[in-house]
Amino acid sequence: MKGITASFLAAAIMVVGGSLATTAYAQDPYTVGVEASFPPWAYVEAGEFKGIAIDAMEAIAEEAGIEIEFQDMPFPSLIPALAAEKIDILATGLTVTEERSKNIDFTIPWWETNDVVLVPEDSDLNVFSAVCCGSRVGVQGGSSQQAWMEENVVDGSDIEIELAKYDNYVTAVDDMAIGRISSVIVDDTSAQEYINAGKPVKMAGKIYIRAPLALAVSKNDPQQILGDLNQGILAIYESGEWGEIVGEYIPGVSVPSIPGHMPDFVDTYQKPVAGLPELGNE
Template sequence: MRKFVMGAVCAAGMLGASSASAETLTAGVEAAFPPWAYVEEGEYKGIAIDAMRAIAEDQGLDVEFKDLPWPSLIPALAKGKIDLLVTGLNVTKERAEVLDFSIPWWENDDEVLVSADSDLNVVTALCCGATVGAQGGSTQFGWIEANLVEADTGVELRGYEDYVTAVEDMNTGRIDSVVTSTDTAETLISKGQPVKIVGTIQQNQPQALAVQEGDPNELLGKLNAGIMNIYKSGQWEQIVHKYQPQASIRIIPTTMPDYVDSYKKPIPGYSE
């Protein structure tokens, strides 16, 4: 059975024992993106992390996680330096041109965050001299750039390696607002960050796992089957509610845009 090339990986004790006959996959993550992927007390945690472990167990695979900065993840996957991308990855037309996606397992919105004691609202936080922070290379960064900066609304856009740093800068007065996903915003608030949500933009964005374009390692069938199995068994709901107790569980698969070629029927590993 094929063995996949591994990069830098987390400690074996974090993943449990491996089967000698199982395929070993290197899953790229950005481990500063709660609730989907993060490190706490030296251990990888999050919805995507736990779900990928469950999918791997269901499909007889071994998985090891490689932490990379967000801007490096998609290029690393496109060049085959990792086998798949496991994080809160929004599906976009640009990404679909260089990656293949699994069935979508989530939909998300984007929220406008300001400091808890701020008087800004959703309009003033995104207009007229405001400095807005977002993760570089994210869909939120792209939305602000296309809809606010290029529209000459007077917004200054500042890119960050992760949202924790962006929020820290906001709370020290270096920027006025931060745009991030609903899940991340709610997690930051639940962990005691002094921030509040003042508005929602970009609704119902699908999220999925991703593999190299053309799926050269034939992973999509296994990933899709594993996603559906943990969803139908109730394990997916348990994982989501472990990190987001109030979250509504979407029906899987969620809606996928027509431009995603890897989602054309018949979809590998999935039958309606």
């Protein structure tokens, strides 16, 4: 009986007189889902996870005093896995959308991006001709870019195009280089990374403006970590560490202020915001 009691006490510690209760379950590493083929946000190099989201997530975890472990998954699997609580946190270049906010909860925005049309560097296509008139356009399956194209171009007009859906954008860009598709719709941060890496591509133009990016947790925050993540994001921004991380992967880029634009449709952005009650939309 003493062994059972000792085991129990080791597994669950209550701070008397306070509100903090720490259990062995809560001390397990939080599983952070990433798409490790999405530079500069997350990728693998020499067997190690690297990227803006990776380094920032590690800094936020240190700030919050939590342990994390990364799990690489194809992007189309990430949001369903988070919604089903198979992972605890989603850390990538994740666009905040109203549809997604119905199934997962977002932290405060930590980036803003525009979607752009990528074409081969020797192409004479412009932002309009690249996505019309029988074009075959590459998008990432399950992405906000796919949703925007389907709503505004495929279903919302008489323009005839075919969407080619990929597990990751690297493959889409490579396919475009050999003529399998005519263009790729991607966020401008990733597009610049491909150009910096020497891919034979160029930006034909922007198609979407001011899309906020954020981390995400399962709906209703079952692990109660949203507040810690929000505080951690703001802390590494105010300390300058966030700017250093971004600058390492995208030299010379202007870092947007945090929190970024907070859309009214996201319930976790309404006052009080978890961990940062002074922020949020009225």
